[in-house]
Amino acid sequence: xxRYLTITNSSxxxxxxxxxxxxxxxxxxxxxxxxxxxALVCAAGVFYIFEVNNxxxxxxxxxxxxxxxxxxxxxNEALRIQEAELKSMYKIEEKTKDLNMVAPKDVSYLNxxxxxxxK
Numbered sequence: 514x515x516r517y518l519t520i521t522n523s524s525x526x527x528x529x530x531x532x533x534x535x536x537x538x539x540x541x542x543x544x545x546x547x548x549x550x551x552a553l554v555c556a557a558g559v560f561y562i563f564e565v566n567n568x569x570x571x572x573x574x575x576x577x578x579x580x581x582x583x584x585x586x587x588x589n590e591a592l593r594i595q596e597a598e599l600k601s602m603y604k605i606e607e608k609t610k611d612l613n614m615v616a617p618k619d620v621s622y623l624n625x626x627x628x629x630x631x632k
Contacts, residue, residue, distance in 0.1 A: 598604060609616070
């Protein structure tokens with residue numbers, strides 16, 4: 514016996530025939546539902562594998578960018594040290610000797626009355 518209540522146009526049905534209901538919409542059987550369930554599980558598995566692969570790729574990219582950042586920071590620190598060395602008085606005096614420059618002997622300053630640079 515069927516578990517569903519069917520309403521038909523007539524009550525006479527031949528032996529071995531099913532009664533046709535008035536709202537003859539599509540009915541799903543166990544095989545169809547199983548197929549849909551298997552398809553959804555497979556789709557979820559493919560999506561999961563795709564996302565795990567995507568996350569792993571992003572992790573490698575982040576690690577490479579962090580390594581580049583650390584390398585740039587070390588290079589920046591080395592350049593700051595080199596800048597400080599080149600600005601030192603010892604280095605400036607050494608360069609003046611290399612370029613055959615002469616140190617000034619008599620320095621005279623001009624004193625003007627009042628504030629000159631301020632307005």
